[in-house]
Amino acid sequence: MTHSHAPRWQLWLFVLAAAFILMVTIGMRMTLGLFVRPLVNDTALSIAEVSLAIAVTQLMWGVSQPLSGALSDRFGAWRVLWMGSLMLAAGWLLVSFMPTQFGLLVGMGLLVAWGMGAGSWSILMSLIANRLPERMRGLASGVANAGGSFGQFVFAPMLQWLMSLPQLGWRGAMWVLAAWAVLILPAARWLSHGAHKVQAASHAPHTHEPMARVVRQAFRNRNYILLHLGFATCGFHVAFLATHLPNEIALCGLPVSVASTSLAIVGIANLVGSLVVGWCVGRWRNKSILAVLYAVRVVLITAYLFMPRTDVNFYIFAAGLGLTWLATVPPTAALTGRLFGTRYLATLFGLTLLSHQIGGFLGAYLGGKAIMAFNDYGWMWHADLVLAALAVVLHLMIREPNIQTPAS
Numbered sequence: 001m002t003h004s005h006a007p008r009w010q011l012w013l014f015v016l017a018a019a020f021i022l023m024v025t026i027g028m029r030m031t032l033g034l035f036v037r038p039l040v041n042d043t044a045l046s047i048a049e050v051s052l053a054i055a056v057t058q059l060m061w062g063v064s065q066p067l068s069g070a071l072s073d074r075f076g077a078w079r080v081l082w083m084g085s086l087m088l089a090a091g092w093l094l095v096s097f098m099p100t101q102f103g104l105l106v107g108m109g110l111l112v113a114w115g116m117g118a119g120s121w122s123i124l125m126s127l128i129a130n131r132l133p134e135r136m137r138g139l140a141s142g143v144a145n146a147g148g149s150f151g152q153f154v155f156a157p158m159l160q161w162l163m164s165l166p167q168l169g170w171r172g173a174m175w176v177l178a179a180w181a182v183l184i185l186p187a188a189r190w191l192s193h194g195a196h197k198v199q200a201a202s203h204a205p206h207t208h209e210p211m212a213r214v215v216r217q218a219f220r221n222r223n224y225i226l227l228h229l230g231f232a233t234c235g236f237h238v239a240f241l242a243t244h245l246p247n248e249i250a251l252c253g254l255p256v257s258v259a260s261t262s263l264a265i266v267g268i269a270n271l272v273g274s275l276v277v278g279w280c281v282g283r284w285r286n287k288s289i290l291a292v293l294y295a296v297r298v299v300l301i302t303a304y305l306f307m308p309r310t311d312v313n314f315y316i317f318a319a320g321l322g323l324t325w326l327a328t329v330p331p332t333a334a335l336t337g338r339l340f341g342t343r344y345l346a347t348l349f350g351l352t353l354l355s356h357q358i359g360g361f362l363g364a365y366l367g368g369k370a371i372m373a374f375n376d377y378g379w380m381w382h383a384d385l386v387l388a389a390l391a392v393v394l395h396l397m398i399r400e401p402n403i404q405t406p407a408s
Helices: 007-031 032-042 047-075 077-097 101-118 119-133 134-164 169-182 183-190 195-198 211-219 222-252 256-280 286-306 312-322 328-342 343-373 377-397
Strands: 001-004 200-202
Touching: 001 007, 007 077, 007 101, 007 119, 007 134, 007 169, 007 183, 032 047, 032 134, 032 169, 032 222, 032 256, 047 077, 047 101, 047 119, 047 211, 047 222, 077 101, 077 119, 077 169, 077 183, 077 256, 101 312, 119 134, 119 328, 134 169, 134 256, 169 183, 200 377, 211 222, 211 328, 211 343, 222 256, 222 286, 222 328, 222 343, 222 377, 256 286, 256 312, 286 312, 286 328, 286 377, 328 343, 343 377
Parallel strands: none
Antiparallel strands: 001 200
16 A cells, blocks of 8 residues: 655646656657758758667667666666756757767767656656555556657647748757756756655565666566567657658658648647556556557558548548557556566666667668668558557566556
């Protein structure tokens, strides 16, 4: 049993602070693809080079997750969050002044990736799991995750508008992103320090084993491996679409506004999906929730392969994608906690996010290779379809402990 001595409004203020940080970091991460065309058109970079830089960014974001989580478990969240915020701002500034392959790999692939990763799910979901009453955790994780969805809804049209202004362009858009990165600091400060009043008292047993031993035991667990494999297919799907959907729309001869509008629709639909799935967590088995989400992706991709490429159809497709886009995060984090407890959740969930981003690296990078080789993304869509179907099977194979339905 878990309870908190903090008033309810303070608990939800804690959740909203986490949601704001995710709004910034996930909003940036999910709109990286909007920079592909401007960079290719305005610099000497090829689409394959920009795709590689974004793929490296996705991969390094994943690498940062378990490391950020381990540092947070060891030294506290504040140190990781403030350093990540400054790295994020510095990365955008570097790319804006050095739009070369080296500049992109260091600025985006290292600084931006690690900055976004520090203010992402591994730390924030762990804080929610460790500091909130158990009855609130499912919905709270959904609300925080919806912050990332709302970020995509806000950042996609904002970036498109900024890049359309002659006096700003893509460079000015990156300067604005650097300013947003600094705004993380006040929320992170309160989340890490002012939120000590929100500390939940847990009567559930906590492991006193060293972190390294717990991680080794986790990787000997069949269920944890299946979770990693399933989440890797999710990373392939999300990174492929986030990076290459704008270019797919451009190849269909549709205006740039259709791409930014589609990404914004993904964001607002994902806000709904995150809230609904957050409500479901704790009421149904997490593995079943995940299997349903991946099955919906199978249906959506199959429908896309046969539908005419019109703006309205892209908007409908984007709305469907959005319902499952980041909605996989709360049940994956909850399932990790149910399997191993919450003491080292930032580290263990961070490691699953690393697998997610290995898939994300392949989705972004192979998408660039496909367009260079075939001038379309046909085989990538079929690969995405097969992987989504595989994810359904993998999650159904997980043996999840029984849950207790929360009291209403």
